[in-house]
Amino acid sequence: MERSRKISQTLFAVAANSYWSFLWKSPIFKGWSKRICCPGLNCYSCPAAVMACPIGGLQNFLASFRINLKLAEMQFGAYILGTLALIGSFVGRMPCGWLCPFGFVQEFLYRIPTPKISVGRWTRVGPYIFLGLFVIILPILVVDATGYGATWFCKYICPAGTVEAGLPLLGLHPELRRAAGWLFVNKLVVLVVILVWCVVTSRAFCRAICPLGAIYGLFNRISFLRLNFDQSKCVNCKACKTICPTSISFYNGEDQINSTACIRCMRCYSMCPVSAVSFSLGLYAGDLTNNEQQAGKAAGEKAA
Amino acid sequence: MTGGIRRFIWAKRSNQLRGYKNKMKMKLRYAPMISLVTSIGLLAFGLWSGEASALWHKAVTICLSCVGIG
Numbered sequence: 617m618e619r620s621r622k623i624s625q626t627l628f629a630v631a632a633n634s635y636w637s638f639l640w641k642s643p644i645f646k647g648w649s650k651r652i653c654c655p656g657l658n659c660y661s662c663p664a665a666v667m668a669c670p671i672g673g674l675q676n677f678l679a680s681f682r683i684n685l686k687l688a689e690m691q692f693g694a695y696i697l698g699t700l701a702l703i704g705s706f707v708g709r710m711p712c713g714w715l716c717p718f719g720f721v722q723e724f725l726y727r728i729p730t731p732k733i734s735v736g737r738w739t740r741v742g743p744y745i746f747l748g749l750f751v752i753i754l755p756i757l758v759v760d761a762t763g764y765g766a767t768w769f770c771k772y773i774c775p776a777g778t779v780e781a782g783l784p785l786l787g788l789h790p791e792l793r794r795a796a797g798w799l800f801v802n803k804l805v806v807l808v809v810i811l812v813w814c815v816v817t818s819r820a821f822c823r824a825i826c827p828l829g830a831i832y833g834l835f836n837r838i839s840f841l842r843l844n845f846d847q848s849k850c851v852n853c854k855a856c857k858t859i860c861p862t863s864i865s866f867y868n869g870e871d872q873i874n875s876t877a878c879i880r881c882m883r884c885y886s887m888c889p890v891s892a893v894s895f896s897l898g899l900y901a902g903d904l905t906n907n908e909q910q911a912g913k914a915a916g917e918k919a920a
Numbered sequence: 921m922t923g924g925i926r927r928f929i930w931a932k933r934s935n936q937l938r939g940y941k942n943k944m945k946m947k948l949r950y951a952p953m954i955s956l957v958t959s960i961g962l963l964a965f966g967l968w969s970g971e972a973s974a975l976w977h978k979a980v981t982i983c984l985s986c987v988g989i990g
């Protein structure tokens with residue numbers, strides 16, 4: 617399964633950035649597929665990007681929300697939220713583990729042999745702070761004289777934008793280098809800090825910052841896809857916690873297996889030596905978990 | 921999904937039907953269905969209000985300040 621995941625991540629990263637004609641044709645892709653939200657974090661200002669970044673798009677809609685209200689246009693990002701909710705309803709945060717190009721970069725960085733640092737559970741609140749403050753509140757509330765807000769997360773934080781769009785644009789268009797000032801220095805510093813952090817901490821950006829993961833994470837507990845843990849089979853080997861990129865500790869009851877922090881990489885499912893972790897898609901909670909099956913059997917035997 | 925369906929069929933066919941069925945009836949999950957219907961509603965509203973085209977216009981324009989330049 618881990619091999620399938622790597623193939624999925626690679627194929628999606630290539631497919632989401634497959635416009636290589638930017639070198640001799642238009643500097644940015646303008647095809648129909650830019651109407652579609654990318655399920656992962658992938659900057660749409662990247663010259664090779666063929667889909668729209670949901671976080672960038674959402675900020676843009678919210679930044680022009682007040683103007684749209686005055687113009688009686690009901691555009692507040694329903695299309696983007698609907699797309700994310702549709703994906704989340706089926707698989708929860710699975711795109712983070714299987715599709716996101718920036719998640720793929722983080723996993724690659726974490727392979728660099730250095731001493732590793734774990735982060736506390738308190739960092740899990742980070743994505744919700746960034747989502748609430750930088751993606752929703754500031755773009756709506758802080759507006760210029762014309763009534764438009766700014767895309768705060770893209771402008772000051774997003775490392776994917778700096779890697780995929782900022783640096784390539786400055787490299788390809790020397791005339792833009794004069795425009796790059798302190799704002800870009802800030803973005804570079806943020807980028808370096810996050811990349812170094814990703815070398816020493818597994819999926820650091822996903823765990824502490826990513827607002828897209830925060831949105832998907834809300835669906836982990838209610839999605840059709842569910843992970844199940846059979847406590848009776850568990851031998852407390854801690855393989856699930858050791859292998860988990862976000863250090864979720866469900867074997868001892870500290871976390872729920874469908875925690876908002878879970879990126880659904882399915883490593884725990886693959887690695888569990890006693891198959892205590894299972895997954896399934898379904899409408900019934902009772903027919904999914906092994907514990908419930910046993911309880912049902914017992915109830916049935918009693919009734920018979 | 922197939923695993924869940926297989927287990928459902930197994931439970932139906934087995935002689936433990938009553939206890940298991942009652943258990944499952946109690947555990948029907950409404951949350952994913954509500955979430956799915958809401959997401960389709962939001963998506964439809966967004967398409968109706970022209971957000972897909974608006975998103976395209978934003979996505980095909982290089983926003984320099986958005987990527988930290990200028």
